[in-house]
Amino acid sequence: MYLVGYDVAGVHRYVFEPVRPVDVLGGSRLLERFAVEAAKVAARQGATVIYSAGGTGLFQVDGEKAAASLATKLTQTLQHLTADGARCTAAWVESSRDFRAGRRRLAAELRAERFRVALGSAPRVLLPRGTWPSGVCEACGREVRTASRRVGDRGEGIGPRCRARYQAAGGPVPTIAEILGGEGDDVPRGAVLAAVYVDADELGRRLAEVASPDDLRRFSERLTGFVRDAVGGARTALSPRPILEVAVGGDDALLFCDAAQVPELTGSVWERLAGASSDLGVRFSTGIVLGEPFLPLRLYFGAAEEALRAAKGRSHATGRSHVGIGALIAGPRGAAQDVLGGPVPQEAFLGSGGVWALVGRVRAIVPAQRAGLGDDLALPSREEAKLAVEHRALRDKGVAHALSGTRSLAAAHGLDHLALLRGVLALAGTGGAARERATGEVEQA
Numbered sequence: 001m002y003l004v005g006y007d008v009a010g011v012h013r014y015v016f017e018p019v020r021p022v023d024v025l026g027g028s029r030l031l032e033r034f035a036v037e038a039a040k041v042a043a044r045q046g047a048t049v050i051y052s053a054g055g056t057g058l059f060q061v062d063g064e065k066a067a068a069s070l071a072t073k074l075t076q077t078l079q080h081l082t083a084d085g086a087r088c089t090a091a092w093v094e095s096s097r098d099f100r101a102g103r104r105r106l107a108a109e110l111r112a113e114r115f116r117v118a119l120g121s122a123p124r125v126l127l128p129r130g131t132w133p134s135g136v137c138e139a140c141g142r143e144v145r146t147a148s149r150r151v152g153d154r155g156e157g158i159g160p161r162c163r164a165r166y167q168a169a170g171g172p173v174p175t176i177a178e179i180l181g182g183e184g185d186d187v188p189r190g191a192v193l194a195a196v197y198v199d200a201d202e203l204g205r206r207l208a209e210v211a212s213p214d215d216l217r218r219f220s221e222r223l224t225g226f227v228r229d230a231v232g233g234a235r236t237a238l239s240p241r242p243i244l245e246v247a248v249g250g251d252d253a254l255l256f257c258d259a260a261q262v263p264e265l266t267g268s269v270w271e272r273l274a275g276a277s278s279d280l281g282v283r284f285s286t287g288i289v290l291g292e293p294f295l296p297l298r299l300y301f302g303a304a305e306e307a308l309r310a311a312k313g314r315s316h317a318t319g320r321s322h323v324g325i326g327a328l329i330a331g332p333r334g335a336a337q338d339v340l341g342g343p344v345p346q347e348a349f350l351g352s353g354g355v356w357a358l359v360g361r362v363r364a365i366v367p368a369q370r371a372g373l374g375d376d377l378a379l380p381s382r383e384e385a386k387l388a389v390e391h392r393a394l395r396d397k398g399v400a401h402a403l404s405g406t407r408s409l410a411a412a413h414g415l416d417h418l419a420l421l422r423g424v425l426a427l428a429g430t431g432g433a434a435r436e437r438a439t440g441e442v443e444q445a
């Protein structure tokens with residue numbers, strides 16, 4: 001018996017290369033399709049599928065020749081599906097009685113194979129020297145234009161890799177404007193887009209413990225089932241408003257929604273994933289990023305990954321699921337920050353004393369006081385800032401109300417109070433202020 005595995009290199013880079021959501025979604029669908037195709041290819045070769053999802057796969061097959069041929073077919077299948085946009089490495093090892101030891105050897109072989117491929121192949125030239133700007137793909141800017149498509153009322157020249165993505169998206173994909181409750185390309189003023197990235201903690205270590213192929217297959221199937229169910233539930237919870245779901249791994253979910261709907265979405269997702277925690281002993285962490293619409297989705301993803309990493313660190317240290325929250329500020333590279341001064345436990349996010357309720361309280365403060373509060377918090381010295389904020393609270397009931405909430409939340413979770421207040425103010429300002437302004441103007445008109 002032989003173990004055959006594949007590993008798609010640079011999944012995120014491939015998926016987020018283009019700018020338009022339809023192309024990003026198309027790339028993610030191509031990778032999902034590859035996972036299914038890979039299982040079919042393996043079955044045709046007489047192999048047993050252990051799992052195939054999220055850019056990795058594992059199979060069992062009789063005979064070295066069959067193993068080698070399956071590995072070759074897997075890499076070819078991906079190249080063909082994505083028009084050479086994504087590549088994977090595949091390797092095989094003779095399986096030993098100890099399934100775990102066999103998988104460790106396979107993992108080492110896959111790493112070695114990746115190096116061999118990287119060293120042995122000539123760099124891919126996608127844009128030959130001297131390509132005119134008019135000859136460059138308008139969707140990703142990284143390949144030569146070979147085809148055209150219609151976007152709204154204009155034509156757009158795209159290359160083969162983006163064409164494959166576009167075709168895979170298959171049919172209408174919600175626009176960012178539609179996700180935010182607008183129509184076509186009209187984003188409601190002041191609307192804020194959120195990326196919610198939920199991922200299982202320490203999954204690699206957990207999977208490495210599974211001792212038999214059957215157990216591993218069952219575990220993977222059930223985990224994938226829980227995640228799919230959670231995403232489906234979120235879709236229903238937010239319906240009729242669409243959400244954008246980008247698959248970046250087998251057992252995680254990256255969802256784009258209106259920031260105002262984050263509590264509904266996270267509530268629904270967490271509730272369904274609680275089953276995975278109790279049944280499979282898998283814990284999930286969450287990274288959330290709020291930002292202006294129309295920034296490239298890859299910036300959201302990068303920031304959400306950052307927030308998720310911070311959350312995972314806290315989840316690991318405390319043994320409880322945490323949420324990291326970042327905000328994107330438009331700039332050449334985008335700027336993400338852990339706005340609350342650190343990740344908060346999942347249960348401190350929703351509910352009456354939770355982060356989201358505090359954002360509401362801060363939004364309720366009259367705009368002039370809120371602006372003043374921002375100035376107070378921006379004072380260079382911590383002591384001065386603290387005094388100024390407390391002084392303001394004495395004069396304004398709304399400020400006092402918001403302040404008491406942030407103080408007790410900070411105390412309950414060991415967060416820095418001023419950092420938390422600053423973060424909640426930022427979250428309230430992200431969209432909240434602009435939205436009120438917009439509504440005010442409409443009323444005046």
Ligand SMILES: [Zn+2]
Binds near residue numbers: 158159161
């Ligand atoms: Zn392209």
